[in-house]
Amino acid sequence: MNVDQIVPLAGDDAPPTESIDWRDVIRVGLLGGAVGVYLCLVGIVPVFDTRPLVSGIISLGEAAIVAAIATTGAVAARNAHGTVRSALMTGAVAGLIAGIMLSLLIVASELVNLRGFMLNASPQLVALLTFGMGLAGAWVPIVAGLVLGAAAGAFWLVPVRYRSPIVRGFLSIVILGLFAGLLRAPLLAAGMGQLARLLFASEGLTIFGAVLTFGLVVGGRIVRQRFGFQGRLDALPDARRKQLLAPAVVLVLLIVLAMPLALGPFFAQVIALVALYVLMGLGLNITLGLAGLLDLGFVAFFAVGAYTVGLLTSTAEFGLMQLPFWAAVPFAVIFAMLFGAFLGLPILGIRGDYLAIATLGFGEIIGILARSNLMLPLLGGPRGVINIPKPIDVSATHFLAGPVQIYYIALVFAALIAFIAWRLRGSRLGRAWVAIREDEDVAEAVGINLIQTKLLAYMLGAAFAGLGGAVFAGLVGSIFPSSINLFVSINVAAIVIVGGMGSIPGVVLGALFLIGIPELFREFSDYRFLFYGIALIAMMRFRPEGLLPSGIVKRELHVPENVGPATAVTGDTTPG
Amino acid sequence: MNRRLVERLTEAAIATFLWSFRLVIVLVVVLGSFLTIVSGKYDLETWVRLAVTGASLGSVYALIALGYTMVYGILRMINFAHGEIFMGGAFAGYFTAVVLDDAGFLNYSPVTALISVAIMIVVAMAISTLLAVLVERLAYRPLRNTPRLVPLIAAIGASFFLQYTFRGFFGPGIYAYPGIDFLSQQAPIPLLTIRWVELLVIVAAVVMMTVLYLFVMRTRIGTAIRAVSEDKSTAALMGIDVNRSIVTTFAVGAAMAGAAGVLYALMFRQVTFFVGFIPGIKAFTAAVLGGIGNVPGAMLGGLFLGEIESIGPVLFLDGLGVPAPSQLKDVIAFTMLVLVLVFRPSGILGERVTKDRA
Numbered sequence: 057m058n059v060d061q062i063v064p065l066a067g068d069d070a071p072p073t074e075s076i077d078w079r080d081v082i083r084v085g086l087l088g089g090a091v092g093v094y095l096c097l098v099g100i101v102p103v104f105d106t107r108p109l110v111s112g113i114i115s116l117g118e119a120a121i122v123a124a125i126a127t128t129g130a131v132a133a134r135n136a137h138g139t140v141r142s143a144l145m146t147g148a149v150a151g152l153i154a155g156i157m158l159s160l161l162i163v164a165s166e167l168v169n170l171r172g173f174m175l176n177a178s179p180q181l182v183a184l185l186t187f188g189m190g191l192a193g194a195w196v197p198i199v200a201g202l203v204l205g206a207a208a209g210a211f212w213l214v215p216v217r218y219r220s221p222i223v224r225g226f227l228s229i230v231i232l233g234l235f236a237g238l239l240r241a242p243l244l245a246a247g248m249g250q251l252a253r254l255l256f257a258s259e260g261l262t263i264f265g266a267v268l269t270f271g272l273v274v275g276g277r278i279v280r281q282r283f284g285f286q287g288r289l290d291a292l293p294d295a296r297r298k299q300l301l302a303p304a305v306v307l308v309l310l311i312v313l314a315m316p317l318a319l320g321p322f323f324a325q326v327i328a329l330v331a332l333y334v335l336m337g338l339g340l341n342i343t344l345g346l347a348g349l350l351d352l353g354f355v356a357f358f359a360v361g362a363y364t365v366g367l368l369t370s371t372a373e374f375g376l377m378q379l380p381f382w383a384a385v386p387f388a389v390i391f392a393m394l395f396g397a398f399l400g401l402p403i404l405g406i407r408g409d410y411l412a413i414a415t416l417g418f419g420e421i422i423g424i425l426a427r428s429n430l431m432l433p434l435l436g437g438p439r440g441v442i443n444i445p446k447p448i449d450v451s452a453t454h455f456l457a458g459p460v461q462i463y464y465i466a467l468v469f470a471a472l473i474a475f476i477a478w479r480l481r482g483s484r485l486g487r488a489w490v491a492i493r494e495d496e497d498v499a500e501a502v503g504i505n506l507i508q509t510k511l512l513a514y515m516l517g518a519a520f521a522g523l524g525g526a527v528f529a530g531l532v533g534s535i536f537p538s539s540i541n542l543f544v545s546i547n548v549a550a551i552v553i554v555g556g557m558g559s560i561p562g563v564v565l566g567a568l569f570l571i572g573i574p575e576l577f578r579e580f581s582d583y584r585f586l587f588y589g590i591a592l593i594a595m596m597r598f599r600p601e602g603l604l605p606s607g608i609v610k611r612e613l614h615v616p617e618n619v620g621p622a623t624a625v626t627g628d629t630t631p632g
Numbered sequence: 633m634n635r636r637l638v639e640r641l642t643e644a645a646i647a648t649f650l651w652s653f654r655l656v657i658v659l660v661v662v663l664g665s666f667l668t669i670v671s672g673k674y675d676l677e678t679w680v681r682l683a684v685t686g687a688s689l690g691s692v693y694a695l696i697a698l699g700y701t702m703v704y705g706i707l708r709m710i711n712f713a714h715g716e717i718f719m720g721g722a723f724a725g726y727f728t729a730v731v732l733d734d735a736g737f738l739n740y741s742p743v744t745a746l747i748s749v750a751i752m753i754v755v756a757m758a759i760s761t762l763l764a765v766l767v768e769r770l771a772y773r774p775l776r777n778t779p780r781l782v783p784l785i786a787a788i789g790a791s792f793f794l795q796y797t798f799r800g801f802f803g804p805g806i807y808a809y810p811g812i813d814f815l816s817q818q819a820p821i822p823l824l825t826i827r828w829v830e831l832l833v834i835v836a837a838v839v840m841m842t843v844l845y846l847f848v849m850r851t852r853i854g855t856a857i858r859a860v861s862e863d864k865s866t867a868a869l870m871g872i873d874v875n876r877s878i879v880t881t882f883a884v885g886a887a888m889a890g891a892a893g894v895l896y897a898l899m900f901r902q903v904t905f906f907v908g909f910i911p912g913i914k915a916f917t918a919a920v921l922g923g924i925g926n927v928p929g930a931m932l933g934g935l936f937l938g939e940i941e942s943i944g945p946v947l948f949l950d951g952l953g954v955p956a957p958s959q960l961k962d963v964i965a966f967t968m969l970v971l972v973l974v975f976r977p978s979g980i981l982g983e984r985v986t987k988d989r990a
Binding site for chain 1: 639642646649650653709710727730770771774775778780781782783784785786788789790791792793794795796797799800801802803909910913916917920954955956959960962963966967969970973974977
């Protein structure tokens with residue numbers, strides 16, 4: 057296009073097909089720089105700097121900024137057609153622009169009073185970006201951007217079959233570096249201290265560990281490609297493939313069951329929470345994934361379940377009956393279900409997006425009521441309901457003591473819900489739900505009773521939310537109004553959406569990502585909802601069907617690029 | 633036969649339930665109001681005070697609601713992140729106020745105070761507009777013509793993204809707005825106990841809504857926006873730049889929300905990253921209340937909601953012996969939302985959209 061008018065020197069001796077779109081390169085550079093500055097100012101770079109990835113070499117925060125600049129260079133060079141000169145030049149220019157923006161950030165935070173209101177424009181950030189040189193090192197990001205950008209541009213010169221292994225190699229260093237602490241403990245406990253110290257520093261990988269990881273992953277991928285295991289596996293007849301995969305499934309199952317025992321109490325607590333959210337996500341999966349009702353007030357039924365168990369079992373002030381935990385759980389589920397009917401009946405006639413806001417309102421109402429003086433004599437207000445007995449009463453040294461039992465209980469319930477959901481999906485009711493999700497008017501026209509069918513989905517979701525609340529009460533041993541907040545609803549909804557609406561493995565994956573990782577890494581937890589936000593937007597943009605979608609939802613939500621909008625419109629352009 | 637019977641019975645049960653729901657609400661309102669007024673605990677001056685607070689709060693809700701209603705009108709999409717646009721305006725106003733305060737301009741005299749507020753509002757409008765245009769470009773535009781839940785979920789994502797971006801930038805703390813002495817004094821208006829700040833909020837909101845109304849009704853681009861709301865493809869055929877109209881809608885709505893952010897913060901004197909969430913939902917309620925897609929309706933709905941929220945807890949609940957009724961003001965607002973959606977989804981002034989225009 058009209059490129060050469062900006063930088064005429066590009067066309068000097070290069071053939072015209074290799075002309076570089078400098079406008080695009082500059083735009084990518086500016087965008088990448090903006091992302092880099094954003095990462096710095098929002099605090100991801102300085103805060104994550106406290107966690108080393110490769111001990112003594114690079115921290116997670118540094119990795120974030122390096123990745124931002126490298127991505128900028130690689131994206132800028134994406135159209136460079138593999139010529140050495142254009143790949144290096146475009147990458148370098150884009151990296152340079154991003155670097156200049158970072159260096160402007162340094163100047164701004166040192167000279168102008170940016171620090172006065174931007175919390176993270178701190179000396180610590182400047183030191184990090186300049187290797188501790190302060191203002192005098194403002195050139196560092198520029199040079200680094202130039203070099204990194206060029207290196208990233210050179211990525212396109214690598215033969216295609218090695219590109220994916222290299223990216224995976226770097227990714228595995230990041231992942232192993234993050235989980236180093238977790239992997240090191242069992243190695244040490246198993247008496248393999250030598251190996252543990254060779255691979256892992258007290259936090260992050262050792263240099264040797266990083267090089268080894270990179271080498272193994274890249275080598276492994278290349279070998280795998282060469283011999284095409286995946287293709288050979290796919291080519292096998294079904295029965296034979298199942299035979300081969302069966303041991304893998306059993307192994308995964310064993311690992312899942314042994315995890316909390318092997319990895320210690322902190323980790324047990326985390327995965328108990330993950331399992332609890334898997335349970336609730338599977339509940340919402342029926343409402344949202346099958347019937348397509350976006351319920352943002354999940355916490356209302358969670359609260360009903362938790363408070364029912366609390367009030368029925370507590371041996372403290374507000375306890376009513378001192379029932380054992382298991383006797384109270386059915387009540388929790390039934391009450392939550394009735395409550396679902398009570399709230400659902402009036403609102404289920406209204407359309408999807410309004411329903412979301414109305415249910416959000418319900419969640420808020422329940423939270424406010426739990427906190428209020430009005431319900432104080434019954435629910436204890438901010439004092440909460442305490443002394444809820446553990447589901448399984450064992451001595452403190454028993455292997456089921458603490459969160460471990462909640463993990464197993466939640467797993468059993470989750471499996472139960474998954475089974476119910478799976479059986480329901482193919483049933484008359486399940487097909488009615490799917491029909492409603494796809495098109496309410498058509499569904500009504502073929503004789504589906506909308507309100508009743510939606511109500512059943514809503515009530516089932518509510519029942520499982522109540523179950524989740526009950527298990528939560530058992531996990532914590534008390535229930536306070538501060539636990540009844542919007543974030544429970546948002547967590548659960550995000551799990552289902554990111555994982556894949558209507559997909560059971562999707563929910564598990566979503567819970568691992570969205571609950572497990574923020575709980576595991578304390579410094580992530582401040583940024584948890586920032587990542588949720590990015591994840592939700594990116595998901596809707598690139599993969600609205602979720603990470604592990606079910607087949608139907610995928611076909612419904614993923615509009616192929618070559619299909620014009622006319623076929624994708626759902627009544628959007630027709631007024632009245 | 634049996635199935636038919638079951639269905640009939642369920643329908644009857646649903647109808648009964650809905651009617652008893654209405655009945656209970658009416659009963660609470662009537663009985664509560666009656667008992668409160670009979671008890672004579674509150675004199676006329678208190679009611680007037682509550683009404684004034686309600687009016688100023690309501691004008692803020694109305695300003696925010698305009699953004700919801702206009703975006704909904706043009707894209708049929710609930711812009712969940714609108715509350716965060718409002719929050720961005722409140723933050724922008726805060727930093728402007730601090731600068732002006734440090735310069736000694738803010739509290740120099742009532743005139744400079746008013747000029748300062750005007751500057752704060754302009755800065756806030758600019759920042760909010762910038763935020764909204766960015767969000768529209770990055771998060772919403774790629775999702776046009778997708779199933780309805782998709783943009784809503786993206787909007788929820790944008791809402792969290794903005795909230796936690798501000799949290800990352802400025803920290804989780806509460807920023808106290810610099811005090812403007814003259815605004816907290818009583819305004820010399822006969823028969824009304826009204827502070828300058830409340831008067832300012834109401835006047836500013838009314839002025840801005842008038843300007844917006846004229847903009848939408850009288851200008852070329854306003855006409856274009858209305859045409860696009862009516863029918864995108866036909867508008868495009870008439871030579872209207874649909875994208876430009878949509879961006880303008882976002883920008884105008886965001887400017888109103890930014891101004892509302894400053895006004896809200898002037899009343900409550902503080903701002904945090906979470907400040908936009910609840911007012912956002914309430915303003916959405918106001919938009920639905922007035923009839924979504926309807927500009928005068930949003931203004932009316934906002935005012936109505938502000939008054940209900942201010943007077944309602946005392947009037948309806950105090951007489952019934954509810955302790956600390958003002959804790960429940962949000963409950964009243966959200967119940968309002970549900971009631972409107974269930975019983976009059978068209979709102980006060982609007983056409984019927986929640987069920988039919990699917």
